[in-house]
Structures are given as C-alpha cells and as structure tokens.
Amino acid sequence: MCTAATYQTKDFYMGRTLDYEFSYGEKIAIMPRNYPLQYRHGLKNIEHYAMIGMAHVVEDYPLYYDAVNEKGLGMAGLNFVGNACYQEVKEGAVNVAQYEFIPWILSQCASLNEAKKLIQTMNLVNTPYNEQLPVASLHWIIADQSGSITVESVKEGLNIYENPVGVLANNPSFDKQLFNLNNYMSLSPKQPQNLFSKELDLQTYSRGMGALGLPGDLSSMSRFVRVAFTKMNGQSRDNERDSVNQFFHILGSVEQQRGCCEVADGKYEITIYTSCWNSQKGIYYYTTYNRRQITAVNMHKVNLDAQQLTTYPMLDDEEFYEQN
Numbered sequence: 001m002c003t004a005a006t007y008q009t010k011d012f013y014m015g016r017t018l019d020y021e022f023s024y025g026e027k028i029a030i031m032p033r034n035y036p037l038q039y040r041h042g043l044k045n046i047e048h049y050a051m052i053g054m055a056h057v058v059e060d061y062p063l064y065y066d067a068v069n070e071k072g073l074g075m076a077g078l079n080f081v082g083n084a085c086y087q088e089v090k091e092g093a094v095n096v097a098q099y100e101f102i103p104w105i106l107s108q109c110a111s112l113n114e115a116k117k118l119i120q121t122m123n124l125v126n127t128p129y130n131e132q133l134p135v136a137s138l139h140w141i142i143a144d145q146s147g148s149i150t151v152e153s154v155k156e157g158l159n160i161y162e163n164p165v166g167v168l169a170n171n172p173s174f175d176k177q178l179f180n181l182n183n184y185m186s187l188s189p190k191q192p193q194n195l196f197s198k199e200l201d202l203q204t205y206s207r208g209m210g211a212l213g214l215p216g217d218l219s220s221m222s223r224f225v226r227v228a229f230t231k232m233n234g235q236s237r238d239n240e241r242d243s244v245n246q247f248f249h250i251l252g253s254v255e256q257q258r259g260c261c262e263v264a265d266g267k268y269e270i271t272i273y274t275s276c277w278n279s280q281k282g283i284y285y286y287t288t289y290n291r292r293q294i295t296a297v298n299m300h301k302v303n304l305d306a307q308q309l310t311t312y313p314m315l316d317d318e319e320f321y322e323q324n
C-alpha cells in the first residue's frame, strides 16, 4: 500500500509513503537537463526539464516512483493491482512505456495544464523495462500549485480524474474512493452536537469525538479517508520548517508499523520511506522506517545543465541527538 498527498501553505508540497515488504534499493536521483533521455519506442526529447525523485536506478536509468521537476510539477506512482491495464504498442502512436510515464511528463510539462494536454496524445503501453522488472500495476497522481489529477489506465481506456482532495491511495478506482468520502461528511474536528435523539442526554466525554467513525485500519479505502481528513483539516504555519513538519504528520496518519499488515507468513508491509518535496524550491525531503529524522536533498545544489545522473543513497540509520 502507499498513500500520496499534496499540501499548500506559502509553497506547494507533495509526497507519498512507499509501503511494501521489501525494497528495490531505491535512491534519490537528480536528472539534469542534458541527461540523454532515451525512450523505448523511439520518442525523443534531447534537452528537457530537470527533475528530482525517488528511483530504482538500473543501467544508469532512473525508474522513478515519484518525482518533481524544476517547474514545480510533481508526480507519484502507486499500486493499482488488478485494475491497471496498459495498451499494446501501436504503430504511429506516441507509445510511452509505463515505466517511462513519470520522466516523459516531467521532462516536458511546466504545469498541470500542459500535462493534461500531453496525456491526451499518449498511448501508455505494457512494455516491461526488462525480464527482471515486469510491468508494475500503477496509477498516478500529478499535481502542481493549481491542482491535481489522477490518471488510471484500465481495461476500458485511460481515465483522467480531477482530484479535488489531492490524495491518492490504492484500490479501488479513484471515482469510488472519492464517492466513499460521502459516507464521512459528518466528521469534524469540532465536538459533535447531539442529533441522535432529543430524548437522550448524550454527552461528549472526551475530546476528538467529532471524528468518531474515522476509519483507523490500514486498508486502502480507510487510508484514503483518514489522510484526506487529516490533510483537509490540518493546520500549520506557512514557513518551510512548519510546512514540511506538518506534511510528515499528515502522512504519518497512514504509516504502517511493522507487524500490523501481514502479506505472507511472517512477512510484513511497512512504510519503507515517506517523501515530501517543496515543488517551488526543488527540495526533496524524506524519512525512512529506520530513520525518522528528516533528510533533505536540494536539486539546485547540483549542476542542472549536466548530462549525468546524480544519485544519493537513502540514509537509513537513526542518529539520536544526545542532549546530555
């Protein structure tokens, strides 16, 4: 499972949790403007926008899970198992392999509007990267300061949804996730009134009773509701420190602790990493399961006119700050 969210204060933030039972050895990868982006089915863009994100790097090629470009457009791929379905390669079409979708959009689009237009021209195809890395079943959230969309390639075709919540989880399809929020419209950060019955003297005996009924489990539909409630009601000051901190608290509402989600005998899904990027500043913040201290990588600290990828291994050891 995974969850992604956006957050607006003075700047625009976006990020995700990556929940799984094993890691592909992902790294933070900065792709500069002159990195020779090659596409499987012959598409070309020689000079392109630079981007930073989390990727599994194979043969110097970044297989991005999530990333943001220098214009502030961000994107994240989350599991959509059983629903995702990609096209066959069509001659003469703009064939984009599923693993190329993030770099293809982020290398060319400066805004969500541009991305929406470009997506219409694309044939998203089921070509695997190689035999060891078969096609993943994903759907995507794409967002910038102006809003967000969800892209789902299913049997019936490509669905592009406006995403007014700025949240994505896993199954079911996005229209159902959004509809499900109707069930929770009475939840509130305020204390409830007794609408149950005038004949009963019902009392609030604890704080936080306005959100009673907010689902607490780790299923995808429940995480969607919980992170949406947290994000929509969350409050923070608008400076960088408070915004980033608040963002990690928002995704913290859906993080997975080892032992609570068993996927096979003795195997557990955990939140391997949580990311948060500042779209304007090109800073990629992350924490890992083992390292809760927030670490930052700034794309503008490397030469963005270069040709080579710059990668940083995820720091994964907690360093306790010893106060005495």
Ligand SMILES: C[C@H](CCC(=O)NCCS(=O)(=O)O)[C@H]1CC[C@H]2[C@@H]3CC[C@@H]4C[C@H](O)CC[C@]4(C)[C@H]3C[C@H](O)[C@]12C
Pocket: 001, 002, 018, 019, 020, 024, 056, 063, 064, 065, 077, 078, 079, 080, 081, 098, 099, 128, 129, 133, 134, 135, 136, 137, 170, 171
């Ligand atoms: C496993 C992850 C989703 C985690 C998740 O959601 N787990 C819940 C399970 S459940 O849905 O709740 O049952 C997803 C998210 C992004 C993916 C990579 C994207 C690039 C690349 C695409 C290639 O085609 C295949 C290899 C590749 C490296 C991918 C591997 C893997 O697929 C990644 C890490």
